[in-house]
Amino acid sequence: MKIYIALLLVFLMSACSEKEQKTARENPNTDLSVLVAVTNYPLHYFVTRIAGDNVTPYFPEIEGDPAFWKPSSEELQTFQQADLIVLNGASYETWLPYVTLPEDKMVNTSYSLSNPLIKNDKALAHKHGPEGEHEHGATAFTTWLDLQQASQQAAAVKDALTNVRPDKAGLFQKNFIALQKELLSLDQKLRSIGNRLQHTPLLFSHPVYQYFQRRYGFSGHALHWEPDRMPDERQWQQLELLNKELKAQWMIWEDQPSKDITKRLETLNIHSVVFNPASNHSENEKQDFIAVMNTNVANLAAIERNHLEAGK
């Protein structure tokens, strides 16, 4: 008898979950099949914050910087099947001209930016580094490091999501407002720091801080260094020559540079500070986009503290 009841229970449970699955497929309001493909982590974060589990986000597993990623044929197929393709724009997706994607599914979030895009100077568009071989295009692409621009991109994401899930317009709007508030609060903090540090020259390890500099008024010069790759002697000489004029005591890095690099920079009286663009998932899973940006702001505050102390 006991066995019979147990079997009956198993039967009922499986029947029930099958029925639920069927309902989920048939009812568009619980539709998990609305597939939203994105090309970097900030866009992935905006989609999940705004839509929650009302869409299925697709952000491919990418090693390194998604700006220098190219989709495999499988990844491209998923993009082609997506209900919505959210692009960063600003020449971020260099592979786009070489593939076929449905025009009516694509949304370029940089079209919504109120300020013009920044042109890269020509010298930047060159390849470098054996393992990190990549090219920077004609346009600076790290648009979201101007947090006001990030909120404009998030607004474009919200509009696009609303188009594919009009039944969720109210919820998406509410979630967007909460996100926008956090982005603009970060923007405000960075503006304050920028105001106070506007006469402090900075070195940038990689040319990805153009919008950040424009919005927050940081002055300085970008090198083309990688945090895990010891620059060669020629690069060190260039730095010393450059810094004779610039007299920067701080270098902003995308990630924590290796100890060798940090040490050698210290001998030149240059301190390393991380401002992570958050282009990809953080290695620390608990650190979402906003958390990474908060850490960045706290890191910049170290410059500010030192600056104030020196000024006393």
Ligand SMILES: [Zn+2]
């Ligand atoms: Zn580069």
